[in-house]
Amino acid sequence: MKILVATGSKYGSTREVGESIAAELSAVGFDVDCADAADVQGVHFYDAFVIGSAVYGGLWRRDASALVSDNAEELRHRDVWLFSVGMAGVKTPGQQTTEATQLASLVGARELRHFDGALDYERLNMGEKAIIRALNPPKGDFRDFAAIRDWSQSVATELRAVAAL
Numbered sequence: 436m437k438i439l440v441a442t443g444s445k446y447g448s449t450r451e452v453g454e455s456i457a458a459e460l461s462a463v464g465f466d467v468d469c470a471d472a473a474d475v476q477g478v479h480f481y482d483a484f485v486i487g488s489a490v491y492g493g494l495w496r497r498d499a500s501a502l503v504s505d506n507a508e509e510l511r512h513r514d515v516w517l518f519s520v521g522m523a524g525v526k527t528p529g530q531q532t533t534e535a536t537q538l539a540s541l542v543g544a545r546e547l548r549h550f551d552g553a554l555d556y557e558r559l560n561m562g563e564k565a566i567i568r569a570l571n572p573p574k575g576d577f578r579d580f581a582a583i584r585d586w587s588q589s590v591a592t593e594l595r596a597v598a599a600l
């Protein structure tokens with residue numbers, strides 16, 4: 436069973452979450468490719484997908500959302516897990532339904548999971564710094580790699596069940 440883990444990431448924190456998921460799935464014996472969403476050439480090589488993105492302004496990174504929406508027809512017939520990486524403190528009030536929810540229903544994803552991300556203020560561009568100054572969220576790395584590993588294991592359990600069918 437061939438699995439693609441693909442991510443949309445601007446500053447790398449989401450890419451590292453994807454790499455962690457890919458490493459867990461590989462360690463339990465799956466054949467896994469891990470890639471930036473922008474580099475994915477096609478989805479027909481794969482039986483199952485774990486696709487994630489950083490959230491900016493309530494939206495997924497365009498490369499990741501395009502990977503899902505451009506291939507929705509094929510993905511609807513495969514097993515797909517989605518995850519978002521973001522910071523609760525950066526959400527503006529009323530930002531309830533993110534694009535990720537719509538993408539998950541578009542492809543009938545088995546699950547859409549949220550993980551806390553990381554914010555390194557010094558690396559942001561001027562516009563981003565202005566937004567972050569205004570919202571003043573906690574800054575730092577809030578990624579919980581134990582929770583990410585646990586989720587990867589639950590995905591692996593479901594994948595084994597799918598593979599046995």
Ligand SMILES: Cc1cc2nc3c(=O)[nH]c(=O)nc-3n(C[C@H](O)[C@H](O)[C@H](O)COP(=O)(O)O)c2cc1C
Pocket residue numbers: 443444445446447448449450489490491492493494520521522523525526527551552553554559562563564566567
């Ligand atoms: C300008 C800006 C806007 C953001 N908007 C959101 C948002 O709308 N919702 C959210 O949950 N996180 C938001 N975040 C937090 C990022 O998603 C988080 O820092 C993430 O870990 C970044 O991932 P990356 O390092 O892969 O680019 C925002 C961060 C910045 C700098």
